[in-house]
Amino acid sequence: MLSEQIQAQVDRELKKYPADQKQSAVMAALRFVQDEKGWISNDDMADVADYLGMPRMAVCEVATFYHMYNLKPMGKHMITVCTNLSCTLCGALDTVAYIESKLGIKMGEVTADGKYGLREGECMGACKDAPVLTLNNKKICARMSKEKIDKVFAELDKS
Amino acid sequence: MINIEIDGKLVETERGSTVMDAARKAGVHIPHFCYHKKLSIAANCRMCLVEVEKAPKPLPACATPAAEGMKVKTHSEMAVKAQKGVMEFLLINHPLDCPICDQGGECMLQDVAMGYGGAASRYTEEKREVRPKDIGALISTQEMTRCIQCTRCVRFGQEVADLMELGMAFRTEHAEIMSFVNSTVDSELSGNMIDLCPVGALTSKPFRYTARNWELSRRRSVSPHDGLGSNLAVHIKNNKVLRVTPVENEDINECWISDKDRFSYEGLNSAERLTKPMLKQDGKWQEVEWQAALEYVANGLRQVAKGAGADQVAALATPHSTMEELYLLQKLMRGIGSDNVDFRLRQSDFSADGKLAGAPWLGMSVAELNSRDRFLIVGSFLRKDHPLLAQRIRQAVKKGAQANIVHSSDDNLLMKVANKAIVAPSDMVGLLAQILKALAAEMQASAQGVENIVVGSEAAAIAKSLASGERAAVLLGNFAQQHPQAAQIAVLAEKIAALCGVKFGYLGEAANSVGGYLAGAVPGAKGMNATQMLASPRKAYVLLNVEPELDCADPQQAMAAMQAADLVVAMSAFKHHAADYADVLLPIAPFTETSGTFVNTEGRAQSFKGAVKPLGEARPAWKVLRVLGNLLDVAGFDYDTSEAVRDEAVDTANILSSLDNHLDVALQGVAGAGAQGLQRVADVPIYAADALVRRATALQQTRDAATPCVAMRGDELQKLGVKSGDMVKVSQGNASVRLTACADDGLPAGVARVAAGHAATAELGAMFGTITVERA
Numbered sequence: 001m002l003s004e005q006i007q008a009q010v011d012r013e014l015k016k017y018p019a020d021q022k023q024s025a026v027m028a029a030l031r032f033v034q035d036e037k038g039w040i041s042n043d044d045m046a047d048v049a050d051y052l053g054m055p056r057m058a059v060c061e062v063a064t065f066y067h068m069y070n071l072k073p074m075g076k077h078m079i080t081v082c083t084n085l086s087c088t089l090c091g092a093l094d095t096v097a098y099i100e101s102k103l104g105i106k107m108g109e110v111t112a113d114g115k116y117g118l119r120e121g122e123c124m125g126a127c128k129d130a131p132v133l134t135l136n137n138k139k140i141c142a143r144m145s146k147e148k149i150d151k152v153f154a155e156l157d158k159s
Numbered sequence: 160m161i162n163i164e165i166d167g168k169l170v171e172t173e174r175g176s177t178v179m180d181a182a183r184k185a186g187v188h189i190p191h192f193c194y195h196k197k198l199s200i201a202a203n204c205r206m207c208l209v210e211v212e213k214a215p216k217p218l219p220a221c222a223t224p225a226a227e228g229m230k231v232k233t234h235s236e237m238a239v240k241a242q243k244g245v246m247e248f249l250l251i252n253h254p255l256d257c258p259i260c261d262q263g264g265e266c267m268l269q270d271v272a273m274g275y276g277g278a279a280s281r282y283t284e285e286k287r288e289v290r291p292k293d294i295g296a297l298i299s300t301q302e303m304t305r306c307i308q309c310t311r312c313v314r315f316g317q318e319v320a321d322l323m324e325l326g327m328a329f330r331t332e333h334a335e336i337m338s339f340v341n342s343t344v345d346s347e348l349s350g351n352m353i354d355l356c357p358v359g360a361l362t363s364k365p366f367r368y369t370a371r372n373w374e375l376s377r378r379r380s381v382s383p384h385d386g387l388g389s390n391l392a393v394h395i396k397n398n399k400v401l402r403v404t405p406v407e408n409e410d411i412n413e414c415w416i417s418d419k420d421r422f423s424y425e426g427l428n429s430a431e432r433l434t435k436p437m438l439k440q441d442g443k444w445q446e447v448e449w450q451a452a453l454e455y456v457a458n459g460l461r462q463v464a465k466g467a468g469a470d471q472v473a474a475l476a477t478p479h480s481t482m483e484e485l486y487l488l489q490k491l492m493r494g495i496g497s498d499n500v501d502f503r504l505r506q507s508d509f510s511a512d513g514k515l516a517g518a519p520w521l522g523m524s525v526a527e528l529n530s531r532d533r534f535l536i537v538g539s540f541l542r543k544d545h546p547l548l549a550q551r552i553r554q555a556v557k558k559g560a561q562a563n564i565v566h567s568s569d570d571n572l573l574m575k576v577a578n579k580a581i582v583a584p585s586d587m588v589g590l591l592a593q594i595l596k597a598l599a600a601e602m603q604a605s606a607q608g609v610e611n612i613v614v615g616s617e618a619a620a621i622a623k624s625l626a627s628g629e630r631a632a633v634l635l636g637n638f639a640q641q642h643p644q645a646a647q648i649a650v651l652a653e654k655i656a657a658l659c660g661v662k663f664g665y666l667g668e669a670a671n672s673v674g675g676y677l678a679g680a681v682p683g684a685k686g687m688n689a690t691q692m693l694a695s696p697r698k699a700y701v702l703l704n705v706e707p708e709l710d711c712a713d714p715q716q717a718m719a720a721m722q723a724a725d726l727v728v729a730m731s732a733f734k735h736h737a738a739d740y741a742d743v744l745l746p747i748a749p750f751t752e753t754s755g756t757f758v759n760t761e762g763r764a765q766s767f768k769g770a771v772k773p774l775g776e777a778r779p780a781w782k783v784l785r786v787l788g789n790l791l792d793v794a795g796f797d798y799d800t801s802e803a804v805r806d807e808a809v810d811t812a813n814i815l816s817s818l819d820n821h822l823d824v825a826l827q828g829v830a831g832a833g834a835q836g837l838q839r840v841a842d843v844p845i846y847a848a849d850a851l852v853r854r855a856t857a858l859q860q861t862r863d864a865a866t867p868c869v870a871m872r873g874d875e876l877q878k879l880g881v882k883s884g885d886m887v888k889v890s891q892g893n894a895s896v897r898l899t900a901c902a903d904d905g906l907p908a909g910v911a912r913v914a915a916g917h918a919a920t921a922e923l924g925a926m927f928g929t930i931t932v933e934r935a
Contacts, residue, residue: 042340055317056339057326064328 002047006032010051022052026062030069034137038078039070067122068137075110075117077156080134081144083120086127095131095144096120102153116156163229178220178231179207189233190242190271192249192357193309194221197414198318204249204309206271208241209233217241239275246275249307252287252332253358260305262359264372268307289335294325295343296860297350297418299364300336306360308334312352319415320346321553321573336360345862347546347845350421354404354414365425365857366402370394378770379406381757382420383479383750384849386667387525387547388759389416393424393751393770400424400751400771410526411759417546418861419845419852424751426854427774431733433746434775444738449776453783456743457790459726460495463699469496473692476502476680476703477710478669479849480780481755482764483801485671486678486808487784488703494793498686499697502675504705505637505668505843505915507712507927508645509688510824517819518676519640519649521760522664523632529555533628533661535594535621537565537652538587539636541572543845543863545666548760549573561628563621565590566638567840568912569905577624580617583838583907584927588644591651593618594625598658601626606654608826631661637668637843641712643927646824653820663820667760669849674758677809677817696720702729703780704747706850708736709916713925715892730780733850746777749851753779754801756811762818764811766802837871839891840912841926847916866898867914869932873902875909879934886935889913892924897935 002010009032010025017024029048033040040063049056063069070078079099083092096118100106103116110117126132129142141152160171163178165185172181177200182189193204202222209220212230217237232238250272257263289303308327313336316323324344327334338344344352353363375394380403382389389412394402403424405416436452437444447455463471474492476485480502489500503509528551541549553574556562561577569581582590589612597614599606601622614622625631633656639648656663667673675681682688687695693707693716700721707717721727721740729737732749747753752773756766773779781801788796798804805811846852846864858864869889871879881887883902888895889911896919906912915926923930 046339055323055326056342057323057328057337060328060339061326065330 002029002033002044002051003036006036007051023054023058026052026054026059027066030059030063034069038076039073073110073114073117074119076115077159078117078119078136080119080121080137082122082124082130082132084123086123087131090130092131095133095149098146098149102149161225161227163225163227163231165231166233172225176225178209178211178218178223178225178229181225182220182231182233187233189220190275191221192267192271192307193311195311195314195355198311198314198355201310201314204307205245206242206249208238208245210235210237210241242275243277246272247277247281250276250280251282252304253307254286254302254304256302256305260302260359261362261367262305262356262372266359267357287332292337292341293343294338294341295345295349295862296857297364297422298344298353299362299367300360301367302362303336303360305358306336307358308336309357310336311355311357312336312361315352315355316346319351319550320348321550322346324349325352343862347418347542347863348415348550350418351405351415363402363422365422370396370401375401378768380751380767380770381670381765382416383670383757384419384423384852385417385545385547386521386669386672386760387411387545388670388757388763388765389420389547390765391416391420395771398771400427410524411763412547415547415550418858419546419848422858423852423855425856425858426733426851427749427751429733429854429856431735431854432774432777433731433734433744434777436746436776437744439742444744449778449786452743452745453786453790456728456745457787459728459742460699460701461791463726464495464497467698470499470685470687471698472497472701473499473687473697473699474501474701474703475504475689475692475705475707475711476500476675477504477705477849478502478672478675479851480671480675480704481750481753481801482671482674482678482758482808483755483781483804484703484784485675485680486804487781487788487796488701489678489680490795491784491788491791491793492701494788494796495791498683499692500680500686501682501689501692502671502680504689504710505641505712505926506645506688507641507643507690507925509690511646511649511822512681512688513684514823515819516821516823517817518673518762519665519820520673520762520818521634521667522820523662523761525551525759525761527662528552528632529558531555531628531630531632531662532560533625533631534560534562535565535625535631535633535652535655536562537591537633537635537648538639538642539566539634539666540568540570540638540842541636541666542570543842544637544668544848546845548666561624563624565594565621566636567907567910568842568903578617578620580615580621581905581907583910584642584840585838586907587639587642588647588651590615590618591648591655594622595651595655595658597622598625598655602658604658606658625655625659625661628659628661631656631659633661633663635665637666638840640665640668641926646822647827649820649822650824650826653822654826665760665820670757670759673760673762673818674756674764674809677758677814679808690716693717693720696723698724699726700724700728702727702731702737702741704731704850705729706731706735706737706853708921709847709853709918710849712927714915714921715894715924730783731850732777733854735850745783746775747780747783748773748777752777753781755779755781756801756805758809758814762814764805764809764814766805766811836909836929837932838910839926839928839930840906840910841915842912843916844914847914866919867917868899868901870901870903870906870912871910871932872906872908873904876900876902879932881932881934888933888935889920889923890931890933891928894922894924896920896922900932
């Protein structure tokens with residue numbers, strides 16, 4: 001079962017669409033699940049499907065298609081580094097290497113304490129600020145030099 | 160209509176159709192994979208790229224609307240270059256395993272690669288691999304690596320089966336066809352995905368690696384299962400049926416067949432096949448020659464007829480028997496002076512006998528179902544009893560038709576149901592009376608016999624829906640036909656249909672439910688019907704394809720009659736429980752080994768030839784009956800061919816004149832029947848409906864073939880102190896069985912759903928009536 005909070009959020013989302021097209025809210029519903037739990041399990045997909053009256057496989061298609069849905073736990077703070085062309089030209093690979101050494105994990109992994117996860121991202125539409133990374137898909141951090149990365153982590157360590 | 164030019168040929172095509180449609184019309188072949196005429200346009204394989212004059216780049220023919228004056232070139236330099244480019248990409252990740260691929264020889268990719276593929280690949284990197292997943296007993300995904308992501312299987316699930324079980328997860332080169340977390344594919348139409356798959360990614364599990372495509376001969380046949388009469392291609396090798404595929408017939412099965420039609424052939428090769436005539440002598444079964452067996456049968460029947468009277472001889476046949484068999488069986492019985500012959504084994508109300516204006520049938524053509532705008536479907540486990548008729552009804556509903564359901568179980572019909580009334584079997588007549596009264600009010604007409612009925616909201620809603628339609632159909636399902644008040648249900652349904660001037664019909668239970676009537680395999684005025692023959696036991700029974708404990712309305716009663724009889728002659732393709740009570744077992748040929756005719760539910764006679772020789776010493780039943788007729792000195796048994804039998808039995812060109820759903824039965828008091836106790840609702844599970852499918856091993860491993868449970872409302876189970884999953888004792892008559900309980904809140908109150916036709920419930924009594932469920 002989806003939590004009451006997610007149900008309330010999905011219900012609000014559903015008001016945007018015709019009553020017989022509840023599946024329009026699937027992306028939002030999956031986002032709400034991820035916001036609450038940090039990732040989307042198979043059971044969550046089934047719950048979303050049942051709640052929206054969709055085939056389970058149809059929800060699975062959506063959840064596996066979009067890169068920003070996590071299909072496994074990605075830690076409390078998920079850091080997504082853009083490695084597309086502009087960012088890479090501006091040093092994204094150095095950014096990745098630095099974070100990897102700092103956290104002691106590789107791309108796609110989570111620290112043992114479950115605090116940090118690191119993953120590769122696609123263009124975030126902020127090329128002028130390359131290289132960029134996002135925190136939990138919500139906050140963009142621009143021009144990530146080593147110093148700035150240290151600063152970001154100092155903030156996160158506190159929380 | 161618009162005119163377009165394809166490869167210099169002028170074609171007239173409908174406005175709104177695509178270049179692909181026009182090309183097919185002109186007989187121009189455009190290579191394609193994802194395009195399928197029955198499925199939506201995906202345009203994702205890009206194989207059908209063609210050159211269109213004035214278009215700057217090649218366009219996909221399947222997704223490009225034809226426009227007036229358009230000039231299309233399918234083989235120009237630009238088109239061929241594009242097609243070859245697409246082919247090269249498709250082959251990048253496709254394994255080069257054609258020599259061991261089941262699809263080899265009938266593979267679209269192989270064929271198109273011959274025309275458009277390069278002699279060698281420029282791709283030297285690692286190919287991708289997709290891990291196989293287990294999606295059930297029917298379809299293998301062992302070589303999913305071969306998939307070219309055309310998504311035909313996914314669209315079939317969404318658009319035809321209306322049950323999306325397969326989907327494409329992930330994306331780009333990681334995209335994979337899979338089911339949700341290893342769940343099985345349970346649709347009753349799933350096998351069509353094997354045909355649709357243009358490569359060898361989805362293959363038939365039972366058929367895999369048993370033969371190469373070019374070793375098989377294809378023989379046309381007709382499905383012996385449900386009332387539709389799907390056209391089949393039976394594929395044989397070394398006189399053995401190795402698989403069954405559909406033969407396209409737009410009027411009947413379109414290009415689909417149900418899984419039952421497709422995989423039941425496994426029963427033909429079952430170890431339980433009866434291959435030699437057998438006689439029970441001194442309590443022991445012995446294999447004998449045909450001559451000895453038939454003489455024994457003739458003598459036995461003659462003795463009973465002489466000694467105890469011809470009316471002590473009774474014949475029962477299943478409606479899966481051919482018209483020729485049914486005709487000769489009744490001719491034989493009448494020849495020796497008995498009028499006791501019937502094929503309606505699961506029917507329990509025969510009060511309409513003698514009052515029928517003709518043979519009950521669909522009341523329209525099968526194809527007409529698609530154009531109905533209102534349905535009233537009474538008493539039908541629609542999806543499982545009529546997989547493809549249900550598919551047509553779903554298509555109509557998707558186009559806006561309203562489906563109204565009156566039934567005793569709220570099954571998921573995979574379609575939008577406008578109104579439904581789920582009532583206990585005893586309330587079904589009353590509910591229809593309510594609809595009739597409400598409809599009369601809607602139409603400002605009068606309806607007699609229902610004045611005192613109080614109309615409920617469900618009935619009123621259904622009446623309103625029916626009244627607002629123009630092309631409605633009132634259809635009676637198997638459950639309604641087997642109901643103990645079937646005649647009253649039919650009368651009411653006919654009146655409802657007449658009030659709004661629409662079609663009224665029966666969804667035929669079996670392949671020959673109409674043909675049985677035409678063949679005269681029903682008792683006359685002095686004969687006994689199926690129930691009477693078993694209720695007052697006869698001294699001799701002739702069984703044609705019948706397994707009484709599974710095929711009859713009341714297995715207990717049927718078995719008691721068999722045990723008590725002096726002579727039971729079982730004509731069967733299989734060894735079955737008849738060994739316990741029969742005296743003679745005559746091996747007869749199933750549908751692939753005999754010629755014959757089935758008259759489907761729309762009254763279409765479809766004759767077929769035997770595809771293979773009968774197994775062992777089995778013989779076509781019509782020939783066996785012919786010899787019996789001669790041995791018993793019955794006149795007119797000198798047929799040379801089954802066609803001669805058919806032509807004597809029925810004028811196939813003129814069948815429609817013998818079909819009429821009108822019944823001259825008076826409407827009786829329709830006040831609540833006041834049933835007491837728990838009522839049984841019995842479905843016949845899809846893979847338990849006839850002897851052949853019961854022995855199809857792969858089908859028996861599907862979820863639909865699982866051992867039946869006792870379903871009741873959750874609150875009623877609770878009252879019994881039983882949880883879902885507990886074992887309970889189910890009793891009916893003098894027997895009880897132990898089954899698992901499961902909660903189903905879609906059932907009406909006071910009802911227990913216990914399937915019939917299954918070995919686990921064969922000891923129970925009638926399909927309708929009271930039943931007790933208690934804690935085990």
